[in-house]
Amino acid sequence: MIDYRSDTVTRPGKEMREAMLSAKVGDDVFEEDPTVNELQEYAASLFGMESALYCPSGTMTNQIAIKAHTRPGDEVVCEAQSHIYVYEGGGIAFNSGCQAKLIPGYHGRITADQVLNAINPDDIHKPRTRLVGLENTSNRGGGSCYDFNEIVAIKEVCLKNGLALHLDGARLFNAIIAKGETPSDYGRVFDSISICLSKGLGAPVGSLLLGNKDFINYARRIRKVFGGGMRQAGIIAAGGLYALKHNIERLKEDHHHAQLIAEALLQKSFISNMFPVETNILIFEVNGKYSAKSLADALLKNNIRVIPISPTQIRIVTHLDITPKDVDKTIHIINTL
């Protein structure tokens, strides 16, 4: 089976498993797990930030950040399709007692002007605008990347208006590789950053939240309250450390594979409105002789799995476990449809 449903389906390879098997462990709630500590320090220094916290999921790192930056009744500014709003179970309200101010973006991206216009005046009728959440790459935007200048402009708006700026960087390394940026570019601008180790980087479990020392100390308290304090977590953190050390540069292969598949699909009359393919995600419309579901079924008959994300749209995600041979085979199948 060639599985393009998500870059979360990767399984740890032999070397990553060996790193996990031989990991030194301790009780991480006591902050005594040497591998977790090493992962957190490695990531913090990669981003040029003071501190990092290892958590079970990217949903948790995002939700901890929102909780840490806000008080109940505050407003969180984010793009209308952003993961923190659409895919985290209403966590902004559930965990933090906040509401979202949704901005319609362009392929998941919002602008500094839109952020400025979304800020409430200091008026007791209005919720206090407190936090801006960006997503890079944007999942629903089809793996789209921000122009870094726009991020800097948004940061200026935040600084002028006393807002915190959080980055949902579940796939940040895809953006960094696609745009030729560095992690420390982001570390300088954001108050907090969430990165996923279990997406394109290929680790089995975990995400990291990055920020300054005070912020991460507070985040550690919230992680405990959320039930995310883990004990000998070094056994999984070792996979994350391996991923950060070995699997970032190779993301360009995933991006190349996405381009090749996109080119084959665009030859087909029943494919249209493909989002620009900037990284490892393809989102496109299906019409004419197929619906999204019937095309997904036709591919499945050929051992290729994709996800219909609406009655007319399909998403394909390339990742570490997709080989050049898999891509050749996929293109061959597409050509026969």
Ligand SMILES: *Cc1c(COP(=O)(O)O)cnc(C)c1O
């Ligand atoms: C996957 C993802 C997350 C986190 O998801 P988990 O499954 O909770 O790790 C957060 N943001 C975006 C944009 C994602 O794609």
